[in-house]
Amino acid sequence: MKFRRALIGALVTLLAVIGATAVASPASAAPSLCNAAGYPSGREVHIDNANNGGGAFVSAVLCWKSRGNGYYDTFVSWTVTDNKANDAGATIRMEWTGTDGDTHYDVPPASQRAWSAWDTADGEWTRSNIKNLYVRACLTNTNSEAHHCGTKY
Numbered sequence: 018m019k020f021r022r023a024l025i026g027a028l029v030t031l032l033a034v035i036g037a038t039a040v041a042s043p044a045s046a047a048p049s050l051c052n053a054a055g056y057p058s059g060r061e062v063h064i065d066n067a068n069n070g071g072g073a074f075v076s077a078v079l080c081w082k083s084r085g086n087g088y089y090d091t092f093v094s095w096t097v098t099d100n101k102a103n104d105a106g107a108t109i110r111m112e113w114t115g116t117d118g119d120t121h122y123d124v125p126p127a128s129q130r131a132w133s134a135w136d137t138a139d140g141e142w143t144r145s146n147i148k149n150l151y152v153r154a155c156l157t158n159t160n161s162e163a164h165h166c167g168t169k170y
Contacts, residue, residue: 048078054092056080065100066154066167073107073131073154073167074098081150088116088146096139097154099131105156107131110163111142114149121147124155124163 051059059080077095099107108130129140155163
């Protein structure tokens with residue numbers, strides 16, 4: 018019985034140490050592109066719309082800095098690839114909440130979309146005084162908000 022209690026105690030201690038170490042681990046640093054552009058925070062995402070028709074793959078770096086009022090200045094650098102020959106205009110779509118509390122959307126112009134199989138396009142996007150920035154990989158054949166979008170990240 019003493020051995021069993023000692024073993025359980027040792028396991029509990031080990032789990033506590035592992036948990037404390039995981040919590041104390043440093044957060045991953047912002048991508049160097051963010052730091053170079055003057056944004057202290059950021060992340061890199063790789064997304065597609067495979068769950069909604071397929072054809073678009075986006076690699077993007079999202080950067081942000083707090084304005085101190087609950088809103089952020091943001092910068093997105095992205096590359097999109099058309100991974101199907103469907104001429105549907107693979108694109109990135111930015112989604113955010115404005116100071117009006119509404120959700121807003123933006124897609125790049127037609128010249129910054131990938132239109133044929135394995136074609137790529139890239140660009141940069143900035144917006145100030147926003148919150149809840151997400152990006153999606155989408156298809157679009159107009160200058161609309163896009164359609165057949167994948168999950169937002």
